[in-house]
Amino acid sequence: MDQITFDYNTVLSDVHMLLPNSRHLMTRLNSVGQPGRFIYIFTSKFEILSDTERHDQKDSLTKENSDTETQVVKQKDGEEVGESTVESGLDEDGDFDITRRPRKNTTGDCHRDIICPVILKQSNTSTLLQELDAEDEADDSFDGVIRIEHTMATPLEDVGKQVWRGAFLLADFLLSKPLMFKAATVIELGAGTGLTSIIMATIAKRVYCTDVGEDLLSMCKKNITLNEDMIERAGGEVRVKQLDWLKSDLCTDSDVEFRWTEEEVADIHDNASFIIAADVCYDDDLTDALFRTIYRLCSNFVHACTIFISLEKRLNFTIREMDVSCEAYNHFRHCLSQLEDLVDGQCSYTVEQLPCTFPQFLRYERIEQLELWKVTTKRVPADQAKS
Ligand SMILES: C[S@@+](CC[C@H](N)C(=O)[O-])C[C@H]1O[C@@H](n2cnc3c(N)ncnc32)[C@H](O)[C@@H]1O
Structure with a gap:
């Protein structure tokens, strides 16, 4: 055997x-x-x-x-x-x-x-x-x-090929707020299998479903195809794109399958008003990169942007702390505070934890460690912005 x-x-x-x-x-x-x-x-x-x-x-x-x-x-x-x-x-x-x-x-x-x-x-x-x-x-x-x-049970670098509970929590929230997202242009960061983007596309006008890795993005695209009836019936659209938080630019290389076209770059610049991300804060360096990406995107958008991030607090016992703690979560909270304290950008940021009291539309365990955070950006008037 x-x-x-x-x-x-x-x-x-x-x-x-x-x-x-x-x-x-x-x-x-x-x-x-x-x-x-x-x-x-x-x-x-x-x-x-x-x-x-x-x-x-x-x-x-x-x-x-x-x-x-x-x-x-x-x-x-x-x-x-x-x-x-x-x-x-x-x-x-x-x-x-x-x-x-x-x-x-x-x-x-x-x-x-x-x-x-x-x-x-x-x-x-x-x-x-x-x-x-x-x-x-x-x-x-x-x-x-x-x-x-x-897939099931992956090495850490392939976690996007599994579905995580945070994706369900975020999807539930989207389904509970159809008016908020109606006709919106949305970017999902670290979309993995694409489940949350698919749900979002049943409400919004266009979703840029982003992640890294050609095989993961291909799997994600396949999932969009598997569900395209539902998406089309709702009048939405999902575009699967590469967006690596560790890179400062959107990939427009002609030899990359999931590249961005110039029109798409212009579209998010002119029209994006929401960024969503589910279960993407589990490694401090990646969390830093994620927040840099959020900052870069929001600073470039014409419209003020609202960001929703779901996560699951995973508690571990550590020898260093000699207690249960969730270091990745603590780092996430630290990044949120830094964003809120930022005063020299083109935007100001307000952070709020949302109560998870919205209805459950999907079947999963909505455990108390699941959290949803909202970050609201406001453009700083030109005369107050520091360069
Ligand atoms: C735990 S999975 C969550 C996937 C999906 N959102 C869900 O909840 O089912 C984390 C995701 O972050 C993505 N990710 C990790 N590093 C990234 C990077 N540098 N740029 C973009 N996405 C990244 C992974 O590929 C993966 O899809």
Whole structure:
């Protein structure tokens, strides 16, 4: 039997881990395929809930959350075994297998039974396109369902090929504010698989969905194609473009597939009024580069710009602190403060954390560590701007 090995820097998004009835992550990855000799690509569907479904979900959650522990114990082996808080045992490989008690969720929107995605298929890259094309013909309109091609468990440099919970939080926020984004021109930074851009394109006029890496951008473009019915029906448009925070200019090189045309550069300059980014602050150097990019873009835009950034505070125990902390989050907050304190630019910036009380349109665990931040820019009048 193949040995399962994960590199020290392999990460797996909770979105893909917390599927319903997944008893044991390794067992599950074993059965569906995992990174290694082949790169497996999955296509998952994510439902946008209808009004009725959202109400039903809310009602059942209110009821279920009142006895979460009993529910969890039931989930594991199908019968009620009492109210123990942690259940343990050995799995087939002899590993200690523990079902943890979920923390109570303050928003009341959390229950593992509701977690999606549903994996539609897995494939290695060579056969994927043919299979998807055939399937597209058979079933080309998923009403209210987004299909996303992604991988599972990637090295850190490929995290964009998975879907992260921050993408859902931001998508929920967009869906809760259709009037705000109606007819807007929007840039998404670090878009990954493109899920949030696709949602945004069902509301806005044009979304520039940006990231780095040709293979990631190709996967993202494929996802736009998979969902183009939904996007077209809404009258929106997504353009997948390369935008590397570590570079100061937008790439217009004619030999780069995801380059910007002169018209597109002019379009964002003249018309962009929103920047969105989901789960993009996990490395201090990249966070610095992200904020430099935001600053550069906003300074060049004709219109004042509003930026929405979602993130998940990932707490870790560190020897240095001898405590749980989230250094990446602390650095993000530091960058926000620096932006707010900036007085010598062409814009002034106001920062605000938004309450995550907007409705949940997509199925995921809206844990309390998910946050949404809003940065508003205001142009500094010419006579007050310092050079
Ligand atoms: C954790 S993923 C989030 C992806 C997606 N927004 C989501 O929430 O599912 C972080 C994203 O930041 C992107 N990223 C990292 N470094 C970048 C850079 N220098 N320029 C642009 N994007 C970058 C990654 O490629 C990846 O797509």
